Amino acid sequence: MLPRIAPLLRAALVFVAASLYAAPIKVTIVSDDPAAVKSLADELHAAGAIVTEAARPRDVLAATHEKDEVIVLYRKDYTPYEVRDRAALADLSNRGVNFVAVRGAIAGPSASWAKDTFGAGWTPESRRFRALMMLNIRTDAHPLAKDASTFDVTDQTVFNLELNEKILVLAASFTSKVSANRKNIAEVSDKASVYDIQPQAWVFENSRLRSAVFLQGEAETLAHASYRTFIKRGIAWAARRTNVDELCTPKxxxxxxxxxxxxxxxxxxxxAFQMQPGFKAGVVVTEPLINKPIAVQWDERGRLWVAESPEYPNGRRPLTAESWREGGVLVPGSYDRPAQDKISVLVDTDGDGVADKKQIFHEGLELITGFCHYKDGVIVVCQPHIVWLRDTDGDGKADKEVVLYGGFTPGDTHFVANHFVMAPDGWVYASNGGGGEVFPLSNPERKVRLSSGTFRFKPDGSAIEQIASQGGNSFGNEVTSKMELYHGKATNGNPIQHVVLPESILAKAPGTPAKAFSSVNPRRPVLRTDLPDRAPLLQIDQVGYYTAACSVAVQEHGAWPDAYRDTIFITEPILDIIHFEKLTPSGPTFLGEVTIKDREWLRSMDHWFCPIDVSFGPDGALYVLDFYTPVVAHNDTRGPLHSKSGASVRPDREHYFGRIYRIQHESAKKFEIPDLAKADVAGLVAAFDHPNKVVRFNALRVLMDKDAGLLASAVGPLVTKGAQ
Structure with a gap:
């Protein structure tokens, strides 16, 4: 008999459990400002919760409270409750009632009781200030923060609470504490700094109860859809519901x-783009299909390849601070794991111009900053080496890693080698942001000293050398059809540099005043005049000039109107701009001429816009890689705490967003983009006359990949023809 009863009993228990969890959540809202919480109460009613309201904690003592019931405490002012109300809260907590505390409710109870019940207590040292704040969400750190993003809101930032070490922080913000050396911290009353970060929302649990705390609560904040969703999730979590979205709508x-x-x-x-007349921008790809695009290349078939670096900036380095303060680690606490940077081919299956699929060529590298095509794969720079990823069986996925050069292990992860270009001379040219000794894996004893500037290497791993050196972080690299070399100089106020003579030539003339580099636009001020004034978003160095210049791209004889011929583009991500200048010859070098005097070529009014790279594609359009993040600055000379990657410790670093945009002129010439993978030698040679540099360089590369002798025999007649 018992064996037959057991299944029935189990079924009955399942039914009872399901009935219990199907029961409405009981919520009591205790508020000194009913108007402030009205929209929340209405939404809870609409979601099926049983909602009652009261003005004081003592008013709900007489009712019977179940263990899974939730009391929402909202207090407009940061003042203590009366003694009777404090006693009522203590009584309710002893019954195991759960709490959601909003705004000034944190200051209502005694500090010791609140620390043990809410996870933090208000003390005489606690402070707050009102300003436009960035509420930095720890996305996916807890079910309450699932798929949530950071946002701005004008409200009180609260700090110097007495915190319980067992709280799990959901959101944090910069406070007004300031100090250049972090030892003698003073306080500014009305604006955030970058030196101090403190929790603004968290969950807390002990043996008796659960509490969720949300320190912001002005009318505008409570009207914010995402913030109300946080509170509704907090209520469901405090009520011990498995589904924290029980009270939420799909919207x-x-x-x-x-x-x-x-x-x-x-x-x-x-x-939000402010562009020049005649140009139109479109989306090529966006998250979640890609995350943090750092570099692109087009292959011989005209396909767009993208390198993604969600590992930036810390990679698998351990945290310096708590994970809610330091957002630079992709998977906090997990460092002995496969890296997650990847290289993929983007696919547009329905022909609408927007990629809706990607074919992952390789995943598992750390901190990719550049790549180029070579033979049956791609050559990639990542930490700690330059590696050739090969697809030996032609299935579209890398199956072999060949390390070509070692020594690429900078302590600071933005002083890195970047932006590979396979040039017509058979060398790969790159920009370098830092220094160090590198070596070919084929001959580790042959050390080569690289410094900031431009270097090049043989794709077969046989040679690597510095071309031109110049102090300052370099990010961005361009090789033109005439083998003119440019790179972006991020931090010294001279954003575009041109290689005049290689150092190997200068070394033959000791004492010469000539230099390897010449600045194309020395001390060029930005044209944007309304510079950021919030501390987390400020330019740090070279204010009003270029302090984070990224990427350089030359528009040659392409698809755009003649006015854009021989122009050079560079980005300034901190200021959300893309800048361009006309290149004019000046002796052995070039100078930039600003042809638009009163505005930038592109300005975004969205401060999340982070144009990390620009490249011209085989169709002649400009492709913009948008890291899309509220924080651009890596290290911070103002003196906040820094991570093991050299990046300042900040909670607003995130790893999810990323887009690629295509900007084309309305009168752009239409180019036929040949499939060079199917071309014979004659077809490849014919592609040398194509108006687009990407196509020409790919044709040369494919010939080089086939056979260097074949390339020489093919190019010979062209050289003879050009000399006639």
Whole structure:
């Protein structure tokens, strides 16, 4: 008999359990400002919760409270409750009632009781200030923060609470504590700094109860859809529901990823672009299909390849601070794991111009900063080496890693080698942001000293050498059809550098005043005049000039109107701009001429816009790689705490967003993009006359990949023809 009863009993228990969890959540809202919480109460009612309201904690003592019931405490002012109300809260907590505390409720109870019940207590040293704040969400750190994003809101930032070490922080913000050396911290009353970061929302649990705390609560904040969703999730979690979204609508959950005051969808972000007449921007690809694009290349078939670096900036380095303070680690606490940077081919299956699929060529590298095509794969720079990823069986996935050069292990992860270009002379040219000794794996004893500037290497791993050196972080690299070399200089106020003579030539003339580099636009001020004034978003060095110049791209005889012929583009991500200048010959070098005097070529009004790279594609359009993040600066000379990657410790570093945009002129010439993978030698030679540099360089590369002697025999007649 018992064996037959057991299944029935189990079924009955399952039914009872399901009935219990199907029961409405009981919520009591205790508020000294009913108007402030009205919209929350209405949404809870609409979601099926049983909601009662009261003005004081003592008013709810007489009712019977179940263990899974939740009391929402909202207090407009940061003042203590009366003694009777403090006693009522203690009584309720002893019954195991759960709490959601909003705004000034943190200051209502005694500090010791609140620390043990809410996870933090208000003390005489606690402070707050009102300003436009960045509420930095720890995305996916807890079910309450699932798919949530950071956003701006004007409200009180609260700090110097007495914290319980067992809280799990959901959101944090910069406080007004300031200090150049972090030892003698003073306080500014009305604005955030970058020196101190403290929790603004968290969950806490002990043996008796659960509490969720949200320190912001002005009317504008409570009207914010994502913030109300946080509170509704907090209520469901405190009620011990398995599904924390039980009280949320589908729209609530969509708004969490793209909240008002935070990141926008790519299509909406384009609407924030201020561009020159005649140009139109479109989305090529966006998250979640890609994350943090750092470099692109087009192969001989015209396909767009992208390198993604969600590992930036820390990679697998351990945290310096708590994970809610330091957002630079992709997987906090997990360092002995495969890296997650990848290289993929983007695919547009429906022909609408937007990639909807990607074929991952390789995943597992750490901190990729550049790559180029070579034979049956790609050559990639990542930490700690330059590696050739080969696809030996032609299935579209790398199956062999060949390390070519070692020594690429900078302590600071933005002083790195970057932007590979396979040039017509058979060398790969690159920019370098730092220094160090590197070596070919084929001959580790042959050390080569690289420094900031331009270097090159043989793709077969046989040779590597410095071309031109110049102090300062270099990011961005360009090789033109005439073998003119440029790189971007991020931090010294001289954003575009041109290689005049290689150092190997200068070494033959000791004492010469000539230099390897010449600045194309020395001390060029930016044209944007309304510079950021919030401390987390400020330019740090070279204010009003270029302090984070990234990428250089030359528009040769391409698809755009003649006015853009021989122009050079560079980005300034901190200021959300793309700048261009006309290149004019000046002796052995070039100078930049600003042809638009009153505005930048492109300015985004969205401070999340982070144009990390620009490249011209085989169709003649400009492709913009947008890291899309609220923070651009890597290290910070103002003196906040820094991580093991040399990046300042900040909670607003994130690893999810990333887009590629295509900007084309309305009168652009239409180019036929040949499939060079199917071309014979004659077809490859014919491609040398193609108007687009990407196509020409790919034709040369494919010939070189086939046979160097074949290339020489093919190029010979062209050289003879050109000399006639």
């Amino acid at each position: 609530d959950l969509v708004d969490m990823r793209y909240p008002v005051g935070g990141p926008s969808r790519a299509e909406k972000a384009i609407a």
